[in-house]
Amino acid sequence: MLKRVEFSGDHLDVLRELMNIAVGNATASIADLLQAFGTMHIPKIAISDIKGLKQYMHETIPSESSHYVTKQLFGGPLGGEFIFVITDEVAINLGNHLYDVEAPNDADIYDAVIELTNILSATMISRLTEELNIKVQFFLPSTQIIAGNDLIYLEETAEYSQIIIISTQMEFQNQNINGHIFILTKDAMIQSLKDLIDQKLEELYA
Template sequence: MTQQHYFNPQQEDILKELINVSFGLSASLIGDMLDNHAKLHIPEISSIDILNLDDKIIELLDKTHEFYLTKQRFLGSFNGEVLFVFNAHSAEAFSSLLLQQARVDESDMKASILELTNIITSACIGKFCEIIHGETIFKVPSIEKRDVNRMQEYDKIEGYDNVIVIKTALDIEKENILGHMFILLNNQMLEHLKHTIDTL
């Protein structure tokens, strides 16, 4: 799959720094929630065309078939959508830590993952809004379980052109909870973000 380069190296460095700061804040909040030390790593940031989103999800899941997908719209002077993808193992590991029980059911798992992604989305998009002096409101997030073998059956996401892909690992108690964050933007929002990054 061809990777787009929407950001030049300097823009990418600033973007990574912004995400690092927001992930530091998120990790602190997640650590408080779990009463445990949490660290969010950002191994990789890339950009892709929205048409390659499904293929990218399949590639990142690496032979895992079932996964959880969360979606959350943000609207205002900075608008777009954030998706998160977790394989079943990571979803279960996080839920077990949060609820402090070895076995968790499907509804508990979905509620736990929504809580986790809500924290990260708010911190990250909040940081972007801060730098572009924009305002945004968050819509209620949703979550569903999907299967990579049935990707053609799911509704396609429309209204966006570009995706910033952030592969992250959450370290808690030696658990490596791997999540993939996708920030969906249209061309206008992407250019606005790039222009603001250039002025920083």
């Protein structure tokens, strides 16, 4: 059994502040690159186990819709998984906006979802890691259509004991585009994140 990493109030405050900056960065990038103007909610941060993660996703994501779920791993001194979730209806709106066609085909929709995920993950994670003075590598994203809100499969989580959940919601009303973002990191990486935040705190109070 892995030792649990305890985060103090200071650690969570710093992480929350860094994520606020990251979210602001993502909103600006989407406006610039995709000509979509909107807002992103203040990120929520929770430390949980697998059961808690599943419960959190069930409470956050509606069960009655089908969802495009795009997952992208990032690795390095801080590693984890970026998950972007939108309903199939919103995915069509997104394909429509990016490809400027009435009825985007499946390939257009998948590509549009991956493109938005790219921008969100690159801006949010890069801003976070820039603040922590590290660099990470992004891996090829993959998209699945999942009916309901069971977004995490048991086999994917077998080795996780402790997970940090960072979640936010984006809303671009003019384009009818909104979605949920989860950034998950686990076990050894949580210790790594805590160490990086300690370094940041030392910088701030030096």
